[in-house]
Amino acid sequence: MVDDPLAPVLQFCLSALLVLAFQKPPPSRSCSSSSSTPSIISTAYSRQIGSTPLIKLSNLSSFLPPSCAIFLKLESHNPGGTGKDRIALGMLNSVLASLEPHQHLDSIFEGTSGSTGISLATLCAPLNVECTVCVPDDQSPTKFAQIESVGGKVHVVPTSSISSPSHYVNVARRLAEERQAKLDKQGGGGVSVFMDQFNNLANFRTHFTTTGPEILQQMSDRKAPISAFVMSAGTGGTVAGVGNYLCQQQSPPPRIVLADPPGSVFHGTVTTGVAYTQEQKEATIRKHRYDTICEGIGLDRVTGNFKRHNCCDSVKVTDQQVVDMAHFVLRTEGLQIGSSTACNLVAALHEAKRGGGGNVVTVMCDQGKNHIQRLWNREFIEGKGLVWPGAQVEWEKWLETL
Numbered sequence: 467m468v469d470d471p472l473a474p475v476l477q478f479c480l481s482a483l484l485v486l487a488f489q490k491p492p493p494s495r496s497c498s499s500s501s502s503t504p505s506i507i508s509t510a511y512s513r514q515i516g517s518t519p520l521i522k523l524s525n526l527s528s529f530l531p532p533s534c535a536i537f538l539k540l541e542s543h544n545p546g547g548t549g550k551d552r553i554a555l556g557m558l559n560s561v562l563a564s565l566e567p568h569q570h571l572d573s574i575f576e577g578t579s580g581s582t583g584i585s586l587a588t589l590c591a592p593l594n595v596e597c598t599v600c601v602p603d604d605q606s607p608t609k610f611a612q613i614e615s616v617g618g619k620v621h622v623v624p625t626s627s628i629s630s631p632s633h634y635v636n637v638a639r640r641l642a643e644e645r646q647a648k649l650d651k652q653g654g655g656g657v658s659v660f661m662d663q664f665n666n667l668a669n670f671r672t673h674f675t676t677t678g679p680e681i682l683q684q685m686s687d688r689k690a691p692i693s694a695f696v697m698s699a700g701t702g703g704t705v706a707g708v709g710n711y712l713c714q715q716q717s718p719p720p721r722i723v724l725a726d727p728p729g730s731v732f733h734g735t736v737t738t739g740v741a742y743t744q745e746q747k748e749a750t751i752r753k754h755r756y757d758t759i760c761e762g763i764g765l766d767r768v769t770g771n772f773k774r775h776n777c778c779d780s781v782k783v784t785d786q787q788v789v790d791m792a793h794f795v796l797r798t799e800g801l802q803i804g805s806s807t808a809c810n811l812v813a814a815l816h817e818a819k820r821g822g823g824g825n826v827v828t829v830m831c832d833q834g835k836n837h838i839q840r841l842w843n844r845e846f847i848e849g850k851g852l853v854w855p856g857a858q859v860e861w862e863k864w865l866e867t868l
């Protein structure tokens with residue numbers, strides 16, 4: 467046998483290759499690990515966000531003059547059941563994209579009426595990022611249970627004014643700062659973020675680049691130019707983002723109309739330029755923050771996202787109209803809606819009848835099942851001094867009052 471001088475070299479190379487082949491792969495950027503966060507979220511959940519259906523409410527529209535129709539963008543079809551999925555993903559992706567190579571996202575904090583908390587907590591679950599949400603105590607408890615069930619932490623905070631340090635948004639901001647101070651002491655590049663959906667413009671941008679284009683495309687496919695887009699405001703991200711997009715892209719531009727519940731200053735801001743509402747008069751206010759059964763909408767301050775609105779008009783909606791509309795939609799279309807959707811529809815019908823008609827688009831913000839403890843609870847509604855609509859309501863007469 468002739469000795470091959472290259473044999474030891476070949477043997478070494480072969481063993482090195484075998485070692486490499488059976489070595490554990492390096493941790494993937496998309497796997498959850500405390501020291502590695504992906505630069506963009508891509509999960510089964512995140513990939514289902516957006517591209518929601520838009521439907522015509524034919525039965526409800528039949529109560530209007532023939533030239534009018536109401537269309538509903540079903541944001542309730544997002545995987546978390548609300549349009550908040552869109553902005554939670556938008557805000558998280560913008561945080562992840564801003565991290566330095568030596569940093570990782572440790573935790574996020576948010577002040578929310580609940581829906582944004584559900585979306586954030588669900589998106590954080592595969593990231594190994596702790597999600598804490600601070601919620602006011604006047605919201606439906608089902609939302610809090612949902613957040614906890616996916617691993618989020620919930621701080622229920624007594625309802626108070628934004629000027630108070632114990633307001634849910636201020637508590638969330640403070641907790642994020644305290645966590646960051648701890649992380650800084652530890653070293654290791656951990657980052658804690660206050661998401662700030664009210665002022666974070668990733669919210670506006672998300673609706674400008676996704677919800678707005680979807681609505682325009684869906685209405686163009688139906689060859690139905692949009693006469694008006696009607697929407698309530700919580701952070702103001704939807705009405706401002708969609709409103710600006712539609713007015714930039716459609717000619718002639720649609721009317722952008724705000725739907726505002728009692729106690730909110732947004733209506734005054736749109737109609738008079740003054741962020742004030744009658745319900746703020748001393749001795750008339752029932753709660754510190756605002757005076758409505760509506761959840762997730764209406765505010766006692768103007769937010770960074772709402773400042774970008776291009777509304778030309780606003781409809782002030784009463785709580786009784788919200789209750790009545792919820793029952794009317796159930797009877798005519800078989801849809802169980804929530805309070806903000808009912809508020810949107812009251813203003814949409816008002817706009818269809820008085821604002822010039824045509825195709826009025828509004829939003830189904832979430833699902834009625836989130837509201838069974840409040841809007842769909844007779845005891846709760848009557849306890850608020852409101853009337854539970856009976857089977858005898860003459861809806862045509864009721865519609866004339868809008």
Ligand SMILES: Cc1ncc(COP(=O)(O)O)c(C=O)c1O
Pocket residue numbers: 548550579581582698699700701702703704705761762763804806807831832
């Ligand atoms: C159920 C529901 N509807 C409507 C809105 C308002 O949407 P936006 O925050 O984009 O103004 C919110 C906001 O939190 C909400 O939770």
